[in-house]
Amino acid sequence: MKLVGKIETIYPVKEGINTLVVSKKYKNQARQEIAFTLFGDWEERLSEFDLGDQIEVTFQIKTKFVGDKAYTDLICRKIRLMHKTSKGQSSIDFGKS
Numbered sequence: 001m002k003l004v005g006k007i008e009t010i011y012p013v014k015e016g017i018n019t020l021v022v023s024k025k026y027k028n029q030a031r032q033e034i035a036f037t038l039f040g041d042w043e044e045r046l047s048e049f050d051l052g053d054q055i056e057v058t059f060q061i062k063t064k065f066v067g068d069k070a071y072t073d074l075i076c077r078k079i080r081l082m083h084k085t086s087k088g089q090s091s092i093d094f095g096k097s
Contacts, residue, residue: 001058004055
């Protein structure tokens with residue numbers, strides 16, 4: 001799946017996992033924030049982005065069932081820069097295919 005939105009927050013690595021929060025505005029609705037989980041070595045790649053950059057995130061939805069509870073993660077697979085808010089290039093791919 002893919003989603004295009006604006007970077008709101010990039011949380012620091014915690015136990016080898018990054019979290020990237022992207023906001024998306026849908027017609028006639030308030031802006032929604034979506035949190036993506038990034039496993040592996042993303043820290044250096046994420047330093048290329050700034051808050052407010054428009055990106056396309058390719059992700060996988062993964063659900064884990066523990067007893068009678070379900071836990072769902074949006075696992076980021078690839079980040080593509082669509083529009084840079086500050087200096088830099090646009091349309092550069094970062095991440096895994």
